Amino acid sequence: MNTLMDIRQELQTLASSAPAIIAATTTTAELADAEAAITGKRSPIAMARRGLGKIDPEQRRDVGILIKQVADALQHDIDQRRNELTESEETAALAADAVDMTLPGRAPVVGTHHVIQQVIDEIVDIFVALGFTVARGPEIETSFYNFTALNIPDTHPSRLESDTMYVDFGDADEGVLLRTHTSPMQARYMEQHDPPVYVVVPGKVFRADPLDPTHSPVFHQVEGLAVDTNITFGDLKGTLEMFAKQFLGKDTEVKFIPHYFPFTEPSAEMHAFSNGRWLELLGCGMVNPAVFENVGYDPSAVTGFAFGMGVERMAMVRHGIQDLRHLLENDARVLRQFV
Numbered sequence: 602m603n604t605l606m607d608i609r610q611e612l613q614t615l616a617s618s619a620p621a622i623i624a625a626t627t628t629t630a631e632l633a634d635a636e637a638a639i640t641g642k643r644s645p646i647a648m649a650r651r652g653l654g655k656i657d658p659e660q661r662r663d664v665g666i667l668i669k670q671v672a673d674a675l676q677h678d679i680d681q682r683r684n685e686l687t688e689s690e691e692t693a694a695l696a697a698d699a700v701d702m703t704l705p706g707r708a709p710v711v712g713t714h715h716v717i718q719q720v721i722d723e724i725v726d727i728f729v730a731l732g733f734t735v736a737r738g739p740e741i742e743t744s745f746y747n748f749t750a751l752n753i754p755d756t757h758p759s760r761l762e763s764d765t766m767y768v769d770f771g772d773a774d775e776g777v778l779l780r781t782h783t784s785p786m787q788a789r790y791m792e793q794h795d796p797p798v799y800v801v802v803p804g805k806v807f808r809a810d811p812l813d814p815t816h817s818p819v820f821h822q823v824e825g826l827a828v829d830t831n832i833t834f835g836d837l838k839g840t841l842e843m844f845a846k847q848f849l850g851k852d853t854e855v856k857f858i859p860h861y862f863p864f865t866e867p868s869a870e871m872h873a874f875s876n877g878r879w880l881e882l883l884g885c886g887m888v889n890p891a892v893f894e895n896v897g898y899d900p901s902a903v904t905g906f907a908f909g910m911g912v913e914r915m916a917m918v919r920h921g922i923q924d925l926r927h928l929l930e931n932d933a934r935v936l937r938q939f940v
């Protein structure tokens with residue numbers, strides 16, 4: 602049974618030993634255990650409160666005040682320690698979670714245009730700056746637009762199945778094929794538009810060729826057509842020479858070598874001197890009056906020039922690429938060089 606002396610003694614012992622125990626806790630969990638021992642149900646403070654009833658009523662008030670003083674003082678120490686420990690635990694949690702804002706970022710991989718598209722854009726831009734518009738035509742063509750309208754005779758070898766990929770189109774009464782060049786758009790465009798015409802036509806073309814360093818069964822061309830009342834061979838030369846200088850550099854020299862195409866008369870190949878050698882760049886010529894007639898233009902009222910160039914070839918010349926297949930394999934190590 603607790604005597605008054607016992608109660609005072611215990612409270613004094615607690616009041617002197619507990620602060621060090623509270624201060625020695627290092628986590629909020631440890632502090633909760635200490636708190637239970639110091640102020641909980643089985644603590645000396647709880648015992649003292651329970652013992653109050655047995656104390657002489659004269660003394661009860663003083664002892665009650667003492668219990669409250671000790672309990673309040675210890676509770677104050679516990680609350681203060683809890684604040685300290687909570688704060689350091691939060692700081693530690695934040696530090697463990699921290700993001701280093703000073704680390705350099707990782708750049709996302711951004712797609713780009715394929716080098717073939719880049720070269721198409723470069724070529725087209727040069728002509729657009731000269732006042733040409735841009736048109737596109739169907740990749741599956743009729744033999745009329747691909748050959749006949751362009752004055753290519755029925756007997757021409759390019760019409761053979763060994764050269765051209767025909768499409769089985771049921772009972773179509775003329776040949777249907779994957780276009781072998783972009784020139785059919787000359788005829789389609791002139792049928793749809795009155796002169797003057799200044800147009801370039803980029804697009805895919807198809808031939809029964811093997812895939813090797815300089816050939817592909819699918820490749821790209823840019824076609825050009827200028828028709829007006831007084832277009833001369835001088836206009837053709839000036840325009841294409843200017844193009845070569847823009848595309849390959851302002852010191853580029855060009856020369857025109859006579860050639861034959863059924864849809865131009867006269868016809869030529871333009872060669873350019875670049876990187877120490879002459880390169881064949883494109884085919885060109887004055888639009889054959891027979892083509893004007895085929896599309897409903899009056900050959901006595903207009904003249905024009907036309908040209909066609911292979912985009913893969915232009916890309917190889919421009920970037921010093923030796924094997925056309927590099928352009929088609931989509932090897933990222935190659936493509937990354939042209940971002």
Ligand code: DAH
Pocket residue numbers: 781782783784824825862864865883884885886906907908909910
């Ligand atoms: N269509 C020709 C070819 O694929 C290229 C060509 C030559 C186009 C002369 C033209 C031209 O417009 O005038 O080989």
